[in-house]
Amino acid sequence: MRLGLLRFKRKRSASAQDLELVRSIFAKFRRIQKLNTRALELMAEMEQALGGEYIFDRAFLESSVRELNTLIHQVAYSLNAMSRNRYIDLFDCYQNIRSVLEDILAGGAGPFASHLTLPYTILGWELEPLVGALNVGLAEARLRLDLPAPDGFAITVAGCRLFLQENERAGTLSGGERNDLSPPEAVLPAALQAAITGELESLFARRGGPTALTVRVYTGRGHGESAVGINEVHPDDLLSACKDALCECARQLADRQRMDGCVAVAVHEAVAADLVGSIADTYSAELSARLLRVTAAPADAPQRTEEYLLRNIYPFDLVHSEVVPKACDAPVFPGGSPLLKATNGLYRGSALLEPDFLKSIAECAAVFERMLGCMPELHWARSKEEHQPVVLDIRPITASDGTAAAGCKMEEALAAAEVMLQGGQAVQTGIAAGCVVHVTDHDDPESFPHGAIIFTRVASPTLSPFLRRAAAIVTELGTSIGHLATIARELRVPGIFGMANALERIPTGMEVTVDAGERTIYRGIVGSLLACRECSTDLYPTDPEYAILRHLLRWIMPLRLIDPESSEFSVHNCRTYHDLLHFAHERSIEELLHIQDRGRDLAHLHARKIDLPIPLDLFVIDLGDGIAAQSGTTISPDEVRSVPFAAFLRGLASDEMWQRSPGSISMRDIFTGLDRTFAAMTNPPEYAGRNHAIVAENYMNLGLRLGYHFSVLDTYLGNSVNQNYIYFRFVGGFADEKRRRRRAELIRSILADLRFKVTVKGDLVVGKIKIAEQQEMITILVRLGELTGFTRQLDIAMASEAQVAELEAVFRDKATRDNSGEDGHDG
Amino acid sequence: MSATIQSDNGETRKTQILILDDEPIVCKRLRPAFQKAGYEVETFTDSASAMARIEQKRFDIVITDLKMQGTDGMRLLTRTKEIWPDSNVIVITGFATSETAKESFHKGAFDFIAKPFKLSDILDTVRRLVSANSKG
Numbered sequence: 026m027r028l029g030l031l032r033f034k035r036k037r038s039a040s041a042q043d044l045e046l047v048r049s050i051f052a053k054f055r056r057i058q059k060l061n062t063r064a065l066e067l068m069a070e071m072e073q074a075l076g077g078e079y080i081f082d083r084a085f086l087e088s089s090v091r092e093l094n095t096l097i098h099q100v101a102y103s104l105n106a107m108s109r110n111r112y113i114d115l116f117d118c119y120q121n122i123r124s125v126l127e128d129i130l131a132g133g134a135g136p137f138a139s140h141l142t143l144p145y146t147i148l149g150w151e152l153e154p155l156v157g158a159l160n161v162g163l164a165e166a167r168l169r170l171d172l173p174a175p176d177g178f179a180i181t182v183a184g185c186r187l188f189l190q191e192n193e194r195a196g197t198l199s200g201g202e203r204n205d206l207s208p209p210e211a212v213l214p215a216a217l218q219a220a221i222t223g224e225l226e227s228l229f230a231r232r233g234g235p236t237a238l239t240v241r242v243y244t245g246r247g248h249g250e251s252a253v254g255i256n257e258v259h260p261d262d263l264l265s266a267c268k269d270a271l272c273e274c275a276r277q278l279a280d281r282q283r284m285d286g287c288v289a290v291a292v293h294e295a296v297a298a299d300l301v302g303s304i305a306d307t308y309s310a311e312l313s314a315r316l317l318r319v320t321a322a323p324a325d326a327p328q329r330t331e332e333y334l335l336r337n338i339y340p341f342d343l344v345h346s347e348v349v350p351k352a353c354d355a356p357v358f359p360g361g362s363p364l365l366k367a368t369n370g371l372y373r374g375s376a377l378l379e380p381d382f383l384k385s386i387a388e389c390a391a392v393f394e395r396m397l398g399c400m401p402e403l404h405w406a407r408s409k410e411e412h413q414p415v416v417l418d419i420r421p422i423t424a425s426d427g428t429a430a431a432g433c434k435m436e437e438a439l440a441a442a443e444v445m446l447q448g449g450q451a452v453q454t455g456i457a458a459g460c461v462v463h464v465t466d467h468d469d470p471e472s473f474p475h476g477a478i479i480f481t482r483v484a485s486p487t488l489s490p491f492l493r494r495a496a497a498i499v500t501e502l503g504t505s506i507g508h509l510a511t512i513a514r515e516l517r518v519p520g521i522f523g524m525a526n527a528l529e530r531i532p533t534g535m536e537v538t539v540d541a542g543e544r545t546i547y548r549g550i551v552g553s554l555l556a557c558r559e560c561s562t563d564l565y566p567t568d569p570e571y572a573i574l575r576h577l578l579r580w581i582m583p584l585r586l587i588d589p590e591s592s593e594f595s596v597h598n599c600r601t602y603h604d605l606l607h608f609a610h611e612r613s614i615e616e617l618l619h620i621q622d623r624g625r626d627l628a629h630l631h632a633r634k635i636d637l638p639i640p641l642d643l644f645v646i647d648l649g650d651g652i653a654a655q656s657g658t659t660i661s662p663d664e665v666r667s668v669p670f671a672a673f674l675r676g677l678a679s680d681e682m683w684q685r686s687p688g689s690i691s692m693r694d695i696f697t698g699l700d701r702t703f704a705a706m707t708n709p710p711e712y713a714g715r716n717h718a719i720v721a722e723n724y725m726n727l728g729l730r731l732g733y734h735f736s737v738l739d740t741y742l743g744n745s746v747n748q749n750y751i752y753f754r755f756v757g758g759f760a761d762e763k764r765r766r767r768r769a770e771l772i773r774s775i776l777a778d779l780r781f782k783v784t785v786k787g788d789l790v791v792g793k794i795k796i797a798e799q800q801e802m803i804t805i806l807v808r809l810g811e812l813t814g815f816t817r818q819l820d821i822a823m824a825s826e827a828q829v830a831e832l833e834a835v836f837r838d839k840a841t842r843d844n845s846g847e848d849g850h851d852g
Numbered sequence: 853m854s855a856t857i858q859s860d861n862g863e864t865r866k867t868q869i870l871i872l873d874d875e876p877i878v879c880k881r882l883r884p885a886f887q888k889a890g891y892e893v894e895t896f897t898d899s900a901s902a903m904a905r906i907e908q909k910r911f912d913i914v915i916t917d918l919k920m921q922g923t924d925g926m927r928l929l930t931r932t933k934e935i936w937p938d939s940n941v942i943v944i945t946g947f948a949t950s951e952t953a954k955e956s957f958h959k960g961a962f963d964f965i966a967k968p969f970k971l972s973d974i975l976d977t978v979r980r981l982v983s984a985n986s987k988g
Binding site for chain 2: 070079080569
């Protein structure tokens with residue numbers, strides 16, 4: 026008797042510990058969610074600061090990073106606390122990112138500073154000090170701005186420095202004079218050779234094979250100097266060409282006595298061109314207006330340069346041209362024809378560039394103007410084959426320092442302008458004018474005209490490709506923290522989100538001017554307002570604060586670890602704080618899924634039975650606020666306070682869905698049932714055979730064994746849309762493999778219809794859904810309750826493939842009837 | 853809302869604003885914003901120069917950061933109110949606490965704005981102030 030009492034006490038004590046353990050795991054999960062929410066808010070604030078609407082300083086950047094560091098550290102701690110230190114490497118990952126962020130804040134160049142070469146695929150404005158404006162401009166044009174530009178890689182400032190140092194050490198710089206360096210004596214350091222060769226292989230892999238290359242030297246930063254010497258080289262001669270280019274770097278530095286200046290080399294695909302030229306901002310005294318000056322010359326005859334003047338706003342009309350007379354046998358542009366024969370026998374009027382091509386060049390320049398805050402000097406080439414402009418160089422002019430604003434008469438500029446709409450949120454400040462085009466998710470981005478203004482109902486992420494071509498974007502719904510807003514800021518496209526009635530008031534085809542900072546749309550092209558862009562208060566890549574913020578965000582915002590099922594989803598692949606947060610979030614959910622395994626004896630002492638109107642024994646363990654405080658040893662459904670549990674029970678107990686009659690079992694079913702494997706139902710909890718729900722106010726973890734199948738439902742429903750999720754797993758059945766597979770297919774189809782991401786392996790169905798409003802999740806949980814009741818023992822009845830569709834239709838019909846009953850009741 | 857005010861001799865002139873922030877980016881972005889809205893603006897990134905300017909000239913509105921090297925914003929606020937009691941001071945700071953806010957208001961600040969802030973917020977504050985003064 027004493028022994029029995031002792032055993033009971035021990036069991037009771039162990040059980041109490043288990044309950045505390047489960048509660049502790051759940052508390053850590055909740056903590057991760059709270060930390061996650063705050064970290065994402067903070068990241069959004071930092072990202073929004075790029076949009077130009079906020080005034081911030083270094084103190085903001087420092088305090089934001091400091092708080093973010095603390096939050097991420099606590100996330101790593103909490104995940105390890107709930108998983109028995111399974112993710113200890115997360116601390117190293119956090120420490121690495123933290124060190125990078127602190128280095129950037131302290132004025133460092135970040136982890137790429139020591140790289141000898143960098144591919145264009147990772148370059149951005151913030152890395153300009155490492156690779157020069159030439160490389161960054163080409164990379165940005167190609168990757169971010171969707172403009173035609175060659176792919177390639179940079180030999181970085183560090184690579185150039187290594188070359189100079191090694192040659193000084195080797196004595197190949199005779200008497201220390203860098204300008205005496207001759208290529209045959211120079212040594213390309215082994216590390217640099219290896220880096221160049223590696224980059225070349227990667228470039229060829231990206232381009233689908235070897236290609237002719239161009240090697241160019243960049244010296245100086247903001248001094249108007251850029252490419253010096255353009256040489257087309259065969260890939261086999263690349264190392265030699267790079268050595269020549271680096272020698273040229275040394276000469277340029279020595280000539281300018283700027284030993285520590287910014288020198289870099291660009292290695293990119295060669296562009297086979299028939300015409301080359303430039304486009305830049307100019308002032309026409311004759312017309313008293315700022316215009317775009319385009320020059321063009323045959324690639325093999327640079328002395329035969331022609332000049333064109335265009336309006337500097339969309340649609341960039343041609344104002345004036347200086348066309349060089351051509352020989353009678355000179356080809357004209359496709360579709361063009363000589364106008365008249367001059368007295369000297371030459372043709373006049375055969376311009377090298379047709380109007381559409383001029384417009385294309387102006388559009389390229391306008392995109393860079395939007396990015397940089399001023400019209401750069403852009404060098405282009407016309408590809409021989411496609412006759413398209415290709416960006417060859419961008420030489421940024423220093424952006425406005427704001428002093429021009431004193432002369433900007435904004436009130437006068439707007440005196441005659443008609444305001445059509447005001448409101449919404451500015452997601453990216455800026456002023457743009459153009460033609461309105463109404464856009465939906467189903468439209469083809471390729472058909473959207475460059476320089477037009479997007480008007481759309483919802484700020485959907487699927488519209489991102491349109492932004493690369495748009496002058497501005499206006500949406501009726503959406504906020505400044507969504508994905509599309511992030512892309513608009515990334516591309517610096519002026520945007521107003523949440524502007525009511527925009528589509529109704531402003532039809533496709535109308536010309537308007539959008540002032541996103543003022544959240545105002547004016548009728549027509551308001552030239553005087555566009556002229557005020559020069560007095561902009563925006564942040565630009567040329568501002569150090571912009572560069573620092575963007576550099577910081579590079580290690581904070583991008584989310585690359587997306588698929589938790591992928592083998593890439595690991596601690597070691599967490600490159601940013603966002604990756605780390607997402608990893609911890611997914612793994613914390615996984616830990617919760619096994620919560621029933623952790624609390625082994627909970628069922629015996631802490632579980633209370635819930636009295637349901639269906640023949641089901643279900644035991645409930647309350648982690649806190651899931652069941653009414655005054656409830657007794659048996660719980661009634663109206664005492665359930667857990668939001669997800671209440672929703673699920675509503676569906677489960679539905680009269681329409683619960684199959685009360687036992688399924689008809691044939692002898693064949695019995696034999697195949699005895700024979701089948703239960704391998705899929707791995708690691709059943711110790712309280713196998715009983716159904717348990719572990720609940721809290723916004724949480725439910727449910728393990729159900731109905732007949733011979735086992736289903737798990739894990740869900741959290743809070744006020745934060747981003748944290749809501751439902752995980753549903755269903756496996757097993759009594760019938761033969763075919764019938765079980767049919768039931769799995771039925772469940773898959775119904776889950777997919779409910780927007781679940783579903784995977785099926787044999788009779789195992791796994792469905793996940795996340796990021797949804799609480800109300801939508803509640804509706805889904807009711808459906809899952811109904812589905813659980815409906816599919817119970819259904820495998821036995823599924824004798825043919827056709828029954829999958831038939832039963833799906835029956836379920837939908839019953840669900841509809843159930844809904845109408847609810848509606849009627851509510852009404 | 854007009855950015856002009858009526859001076860004592862009955863003439864209309866632009867509202868004059870002094871901005872002090874040791875972070876150049878703040879001055880660089882605030883100056884054109886106020887100029888475009890029709891105000892006359894002088895910006896300073898060192899507090900000693902701003903203090904010297906205050907001693908020379910009365911500004912209708914002074915916008916100052918709090919935490920800076922040398923003379924801090926609180927000192928500029930105090931001195932401004934000493935010599936130009938009818939000038940209005942707006943405090944902007946990245947280190948906002950209830951104590952510094954309380955102290956600022958106690959010393960006569962018109963408003964206290966925590967960084968980061970929206971450009972439209974500070975423009976609205978100044979418009980509000982100009983409007984209140986013109987009615988008063």
